[in-house]
Amino acid sequence: MQFVEEIINRIQPLDNAAMQSAQARQETLTKPQGSLGRLEELSIQLAGMTANPLPSVERKAVIVMAADHGVALEGVSAYPAEVTAQMVLNFLQGGAAINTLARQANARVVVVDMGVASEIDDPSGQLVRYKIGLGTANMAKGPAMTRVQAIEAIQSGIEIVEAEIARGVDIFGIGDMGIGNTTPSAAIACALMDQPPDKITGRGTGVDDEGLRRKIAVIVRALDVTQPNAGDGLDVLAKVGGFEIGGLAGVILAAAANRKPVVVDGFISTAAAMIAASLVPAARDYMLAAHVSQERGHKLMLEWLGLNPLLDMNLRLGEGTGAALAFHLIEASTRILREMATFDEAGVSDKE
């Protein structure tokens, strides 16, 4: 509760002076003005976030949070809930998609147990343990977690970010792992955007038509039973959210409070971003959308957040994979700003 209050209070808008200075530099670099398109915009936005006219995002971390969901009992996923714990072990052994992509992007992967339904035996000693509970309760029958647990989840994300910043991390990516977690994410989006579930809900890891109908019915039921209050992000998180979603919202808020950019990955990360934005609208300024996912509804959610995705690659894996890919573009934008010569430096004539 205390950390959360302090972080919420610390989030500031983008730094205008740094943005103007970055903009001015972009205009003197040896290329036609605006010719690098969104890379230029990106560098200016990063300058505003970091309050640094020459931002650097060299040291990167992807925070991957895992948790289980009581709603998985309703048969909303193509996989059994045990897969969550098995995938966490895969992350720790470095064999998952996110490990490969993060290695290529030269990013740390921080694997967090936010509430996997079993005790994870971790020989690597790398697992960060913030188990809020052994999975959430089934939101189709009542709130997924208590309000106190929702606050604890956000607080965990904050603590993780503070520790990573102490290690010198410049930019965060967020990712998720949790069987059944597209269901709470869709429910969050429906509650906050006031949209019907059939417009938002997609196939997740790949349920069939029958499964999709069941999933939509479960979301309708959960929203009906728990009546989340769209004006209260914590209420939405507690009633139809998940522990990893709360944790990722905490990561976003803490990154924003520390003026660090945070790259939002797919459907679940975006639901977390919506929770963060509903608590602190100014946190949106620190979000970068990595990609637009194949999951239905994701595009609407990004529009609601006012985010323009960098990639459109038909990804639907989660884990932070899109964020790791987007790191390359984001870093490219900062290196353009920092390393390219100006017309003066290069002795090239500017246009008349």
Next chain:
Amino acid sequence: MRNPFLISLLALLIMLVLSLAIGSVFIPPAELWRVVTGAASNETFRTILVNIRLPRTALIALVGAALAGSGAAYQGLFRNPLADAYLIGVASGAGLGAVIAMSVKWPYTTLGLLAVPFAAFIASLLTVYLVYTLAHVGGSVPTTNLILAGVAVSSFTTSLTSFLMLRSTGEVRRAIGWLLGGVSLVSWEATLALVPYLVIGMTTLVLTGYALNLLQFGDDQAMQMGLNVGRAKFIIIVAASLVSAAAVSFAGIIGFVGLVVPHIVRIWWGMDYRRLIPLSIIGGAAVLLFADVLARIVMAPRELPVGIVTALAGAPFFLWVLRRSKNQGLW
């Protein structure tokens, strides 16, 4: 001190403001007022207040009121200064119910998150019923029997609770937190669900003030003065147990408030139960709010379970009041 209601309500108001204003982010009272009146206010402060602090403040105030109100009634009923809701098994029963509910592993039953408060509430009332039945001899319920039955049954259920905690592996930490009075705020709705029990129970207790006054003369005397002693005792026990069980089921076991607040009220404002009960209700809310503020700032940004603070801060304060009081021999 004159006009005790004005003073205690003022204290409650101050504690409410403190509870909302103090935290890792200080919110000036002027800003509080702006949020309350809906005037244009700082968005960040509004989020912190409405989403984070207000639900907790409301629950704490309700729980404090319930514990102190029922404590005053039990003290009057038993004519025993050490009595509170916990003497006749409310706490030990609730603890047993809660630990049983917590040892049921994921996946949750249909009750989901309400399983723990629900089990605590039911087990608490069952325990009180058991105590009452055991104490019942030959058409009456002698006070000594109630106390002794309460102590015996409480020891039994407490041992069962410890046994279950030793046997279980996973959720022991959560159970300990609960038993120490870690207020678990399930949701706004769950807090609101408490309100009817508390309002009905506390209203009943306030109305039994006259009966409690008569009971101070002893059962026989009270009967001669026209009180239906058996019925009065029954109503007081039911109302006080309902109120305290509802509070304990959500807040865990918070000691001291129910015991000490009625004594402070008694020292300052006298023995009349028609005033003692409502003043204890108001005072209990104020005192628990104060303890909760301390729980937040003592180890900030970490928080202590409020149950620890009530005794840590409450005991010295109570002793100070006791030493200063001029009327010796309250009982």
